[in-house]
Amino acid sequence: MQLVYSKDELFSELTFAAPHEIEGRMLHGGLDPAGNYLSPRADGRVKAIDAWTEALQARGGDLFEADASLLSGPRVPNVAQQRLLIGEGIGQPFWNTLTTIGKIEGRGSILIDMQFPNLQDIIKEDISEMAIGHLNKGLLVAHGIDEGGVPGENVGAHDVMWFVTRDLAYGETNFPDVEPPENISRPESDKRWMPQIGAGYEGMMSFLMNLLMIEFRAENGFSDTQDILNTPTLFQDRRAQAELASEVVERIRADEKIHVLSLQLYLGELRSITIVGESGEEIPGADLIDPFWAGLVQWATSAQPVLLAEETQRQFTTLISAHEDGKRIMEQFNGLGDNY
Ligand SMILES: [Fe+2]
Numbered sequence: 658m659q660l661v662y663s664k665d666e667l668f669s670e671l672t673f674a675a676p677h678e679i680e681g682r683m684l685h686g687g688l689d690p691a692g693n694y695l696s697p698r699a700d701g702r703v704k705a706i707d708a709w710t711e712a713l714q715a716r717g718g719d720l721f722e723a724d725a726s727l728l729s730g731p732r733v734p735n736v737a738q739q740r741l742l743i744g745e746g747i748g749q750p751f752w753n754t755l756t757t758i759g760k761i762e763g764r765g766s767i768l769i770d771m772q773f774p775n776l777q778d779i780i781k782e783d784i785s786e787m788a789i790g791h792l793n794k795g796l797l798v799a800h801g802i803d804e805g806g807v808p809g810e811n812v813g814a815h816d817v818m819w820f821v822t823r824d825l826a827y828g829e830t831n832f833p834d835v836e837p838p839e840n841i842s843r844p845e846s847d848k849r850w851m852p853q854i855g856a857g858y859e860g861m862m863s864f865l866m867n868l869l870m871i872e873f874r875a876e877n878g879f880s881d882t883q884d885i886l887n888t889p890t891l892f893q894d895r896r897a898q899a900e901l902a903s904e905v906v907e908r909i910r911a912d913e914k915i916h917v918l919s920l921q922l923y924l925g926e927l928r929s930i931t932i933v934g935e936s937g938e939e940i941p942g943a944d945l946i947d948p949f950w951a952g953l954v955q956w957a958t959s960a961q962p963v964l965l966a967e968e969t970q971r972q973f974t975t976l977i978s979a980h981e982d983g984k985r986i987m988e989q990f991n992g993l994g995d996n997y
């Protein structure tokens with residue numbers, strides 16, 4: 658079984674029968690002969706992920722566990738609330754959401770230039786035949802390109818795919834551009850969670866865990882978006898485009914599966930190896946990963962969604978109140994809300 662891969666192999670493309678092009682925009686990936694979407698850089702990379710996973714399981718480890726419980730927490734607005742607003746002609750919040758997601762995806766290009774410390778320096782086992790031995794050898798760059806594209810190349814990645822989704826549903830609008838919040842990871846301040854290892858290594862592990870959480874929970878936004886776009890009573894004069902927009906989201910989702918699986922693999926490997934601390938002590942990787950992850954789960958699925966819901970509820974109250982029929986819409990909006 659091949660366990661060492663070159664960058665070229667990790668970047669290799671499946672065989673495309675046709676380019677992936679929508680409304681004149683060239684997008685990443687391609688189509689098979691039946692017109693089905695194929696993810697970009699998914700030939701060697703997917704084979705490698707499968708092989709590393711098999712090897713990890715043969716050593717008694719497994720993919721890092723990430724299940725639907727990570728999706729929990731209230732959401733404002735939820736699908737029903739967003740449908741109500743669009744139906745009432747308040748379409749800008751959903752347009753803002755699509756713009757914001759696109760911009761957050763685009764920030765993923767940070768992975769292209771990020772210099773990660775060499776994990777081998779603090780790991781007892783040889784990691785050259787593991788995924789974590791390939792992070793700086795193409796895996797993280799490929800991930801970054803999936804999100805934000807190759808700089809200077811005119812092939813749209815996830816950022817552009819969200820803007821295409823938005824423009825398919827809305828056409829031209831005069832909504833002002835919006836910017837996402839600066840940081841969507843857990844703010845770590847200066848607290849050290851893994852004092853046994855250098856700050857750079859801790860930063861890398863916490864980065865990978867935050868990224869898995871963000872990638873996994875992004876699924877909420879994907880399915881909500883598709884449910885809204887597929888609502889027959891909305892975007893009435895652009896139904897065909899709205900359905901195509903939902904298909905574009907489905908394609909982004911297909912790509913994200915590779916990201917989630919990769920991160921589950923990296924963290925599963927990190928749990929299974931032995932870390933050598935700064936004072937020379939040997940620490941099972943799980944002893945560093947698991948406590949950090951438990952805290953992150955609490956924050957991301959419970960504390961943070963409530964804070965965000967309260968903040969967004971305030972913003973929507975202001976927005977809806979400005980509508981000439983604001984009182985009625987606000988009552989309906991509240992009646993459809995999640996409990997928290
Ligand atoms: Fe993405």
Ligand SMILES: [Fe+2]
Nearest residue numbers: 804872913916
């Ligand atoms: Fe992703």
